[in-house]
Each structure stands twice: as C-alpha cells, then as structure tokens.
Amino acid sequence: MVKVIISGVMGRMGRTIARLAYEDKDVEIAGGVESPDCVHFHENIKEILNVEDIDAPITADLSKIIDRGDVIIDFAGNTEAVLGHLRLAAADENKKCMVIGTTGFSKEELEEIKELSKDIPVVLAPNMSIGVNLLFKLVEEAAKALKDKGFDIEVVEMHHRFKKDAPSGTAVKIVDILKDVTGIQRVVYGREGIYEDGRPSDEIAVFALRGGDVVGEHTVVFAGMGERIELVHKAGSRDIFAKGAVEAAKWVKDKPAGLYDMMDVLGLR
Numbered sequence: 001m002v003k004v005i006i007s008g009v010m011g012r013m014g015r016t017i018a019r020l021a022y023e024d025k026d027v028e029i030a031g032g033v034e035s036p037d038c039v040h041f042h043e044n045i046k047e048i049l050n051v052e053d054i055d056a057p058i059t060a061d062l063s064k065i066i067d068r069g070d071v072i073i074d075f076a077g078n079t080e081a082v083l084g085h086l087r088l089a090a091a092d093e094n095k096k097c098m099v100i101g102t103t104g105f106s107k108e109e110l111e112e113i114k115e116l117s118k119d120i121p122v123v124l125a126p127n128m129s130i131g132v133n134l135l136f137k138l139v140e141e142a143a144k145a146l147k148d149k150g151f152d153i154e155v156v157e158m159h160h161r162f163k164k165d166a167p168s169g170t171a172v173k174i175v176d177i178l179k180d181v182t183g184i185q186r187v188v189y190g191r192e193g194i195y196e197d198g199r200p201s202d203e204i205a206v207f208a209l210r211g212g213d214v215v216g217e218h219t220v221v222f223a224g225m226g227e228r229i230e231l232v233h234k235a236g237s238r239d240i241f242a243k244g245a246v247e248a249a250k251w252v253k254d255k256p257a258g259l260y261d262m263m264d265v266l267g268l269r
Helices: 012-023 045-049 079-090 107-116 130-146 169-182 239-252
Strands: 002-007 027-033 071-074 097-100 121-124 152-159 186-189 203-210 216-224 227-235 258-260
Touching (some): 002 012, 012 045, 012 239, 121 239, 152 169, 169 216
Parallel strands (some): 071 097, 121 258, 152 203, 186 203
C-alpha cells in the first residue's frame, strides 16, 4: 500500500488523480495540498470525492501533512510551489518520494530538480500517459531511421484555452528527443516572413495551438520528397494522465534516489 499526498488537488488533474487513486486498492490517499486562495473551499479530499471512508486533510502548507504520506504527486500550476515541495520532500527529516507532472520549468529549475533527485527518488514527466510515452519511443526510432535522408521535421500540438505554457511540456520533450537523435539544434516556434531559399533543412519547427477544451494532441511530421510520415497521439480524457501518475507513485515508492521518467515506470527503455 502506498500513501499519496496530492498537490494541486482541486485542479482538473488533481481531482482526476484523487478519483483514480481512491479507486485503486493499492493506494491510500493521505492528504492534499492547494493554494491559499483555494484551500478554504474544502477541508478534506473526501468532500471532493463525496465519500466518507477516507480522511485526507487539505492544506496550503505541505509541511503540516508530509508525515502522512510516502509519495507526493505534484500537479500544482506553479513551478515555484513544486520546487518548494520538492525541497521539503528531500529534506533529511522527510525523505519522501515525488511524482511531478507540472510543466513549464525553466532550465535553472530543472537543474535544481536534478540536483535534489540525488537525495530522493523523483519521477519527472511532462506527460504520464502510456500512449504518449510510446510516442516518444516511436519518434526516437523514426528519427534514427530517417536521419540524413532528406526529411523535414515539424511538431504540432494543441491544448485547451486555459493551458499556461506553450509549447507543451510534451512537445518540448519530443523536440529534445529529435535534437539528440538528429543533431539538429535550431528550433523555430511558428513562422512569419519570407524564406528566400525555402525551408532550411537544419531546423525543427514547433507550432502550439490553443482553443476550446482540447485535452491534448501531438503530431510529429517527417516530410520527405514524395512521402510523409505522421506520428499522432490524441488524448480524449485526463484519466490517461492521472492513471499514469498513480502508477508512477506505486512504482517509485521503493526506488533508490534518482531522476526517473515514465519511460522508466513503463519499462520502455
């Protein structure tokens, strides 16, 4: 049994994670964390789930409930808040595991996450669905096969109108994979103007679309002369991300300190 604390528990993802965690016989919900502006709406996660058989207090201060859990699942909308939780989890008196699904971290913040993961096990993943992580693997294999064969690479993603970061963390991860495999380092975001000599071959283009209630769509295009390959993932429900987060929490509980991702959790390496 793994005891989880859910940060960002009143958000769209947080509520979904809470529901799926409650339904999982191998998981116990120990508590929740939310911003001071929201925490007064509910005092306990059982109010969110409309159940009576759990006791999982909600607080704006993780330190008040950190002893109740084994793993903190963090989908807070503020990267600084997530780092604060990670520092607390990594402290000598706590040593709790972390599963981080929040995106939009700066390079400096990612470096701090990497450093803190030397003290505790951390799963950091911009997208926790099984399908998207398989997409990462397929993109890697396709890029290897098509490298130096005249294929241009374009990445297109679309999300709901409320998403804060652009491009998505998933798109950033895809680009990182493409850069590592192809050696192409020039990345352009959208296009405007005139290309006198046409599209350069040594660039990867990324387009971020926002609108409506789209959960998440990612397309990677390998366009050659006379043929085109497209790898596409479309999310129809947030359940796929939440289920991955719960699985990651169960997986990471007894792991040694280190920085992991969903490829590790799902055994796709």
